[in-house]
Amino acid sequence: MTSTAKLLYCYLTDTVGRKRKLARSSKKIGAAVGISRTAVSRNMHLLRQNGLIEIVPQFTDDGGRIANKYILK
Secondary structure, eight states, X not given: OOHHHHHHHHHHHHHOOTTOEEEOOHHHHHHHHTSOHHXXXXXXXXXXXXTSXXXXXXXXXXXXXXXXXXXXX
């Protein structure tokens, strides 16, 4: 696993609530950690592949995309 993926996992564990869920855009996560939106997306998928998080896509009532929900396992 990359050091960036580990950094993101640390950020998630520090940020999630009691339910271990976080809904925040890749852009906002990247800004908080100091990496690009694409780096966030790429490394979140690595975390998912390694079984550390679940990524749940979210949509508005009219079908528009909103921030993914990240669930720590």
